[in-house]
Amino acid sequence: MSKKTSGEPNFFENVYEVCMLIPKGRVTSYGAIARYLGTGMSARMVGWAMNATPNKKVPAHRVVNSQGLLTGKHHFKPPSAMESRLRKEGVKVVKDKIVDFEKKFWDPSKELL
DNA sequence: GGCGTGACTTGAA
DNA sequence: ATTCAAGCCACGC
Numbered sequence: 001m002s003k004k005t006s007g008e009p010n011f012f013e014n015v016y017e018v019c020m021l022i023p024k025g026r027v028t029s030y031g032a033i034a035r036y037l038g039t040g041m042s043a044r045m046v047g048w049a050m051n052a053t054p055n056k057k058v059p060a061h062r063v064v065n066s067q068g069l070l071t072g073k074h075h076f077k078p079p080s081a082m083e084s085r086l087r088k089e090g091v092k093v094v095k096d097k098i099v100d101f102e103k104k105f106w107d108p109s110k111e112l113l
Numbered sequence: 114g115g116c117g118t119g120a121c122t123t124g125a126a
Numbered sequence: 127a128t129t130c131a132a133g134c135c136a137c138g139c
Contacts, residue, residue, distance in 0.1 A: 011136085030121050034134090042134040047120035052137090065121060072120030 015049040018108050019058040025090035026106035029066045036108040061085045068101025
């Protein structure tokens, strides 16, 4: 009827699940998740999904952009929480950027395969 | 039901 | 190296 957007936020659920499946000390990019979900390159939706995410269950701080930059830190309650948490997980962050991002990169479409 | 925005990505100038 | 532009899908008004 009328309009129904997506009906079920399966997309969001998928994002949450993937985020929670991210191994500790690892990070992933919005595009990687978007690709894994089959959304193509609509990485924006992944970010938007995070915005709608109960950041208590989903470690959105483990999700960064393809550059390894903590672009979403501005959206956290204390923006520094993202950086602090990543460091606690074993990920080094310098100037909002993840060190050895390529090494810590966790691709769901490959690791989860 | 249309317009703008957004935690992105990629390519080209 | 940098900056600009376009593409993408969903949500808010």
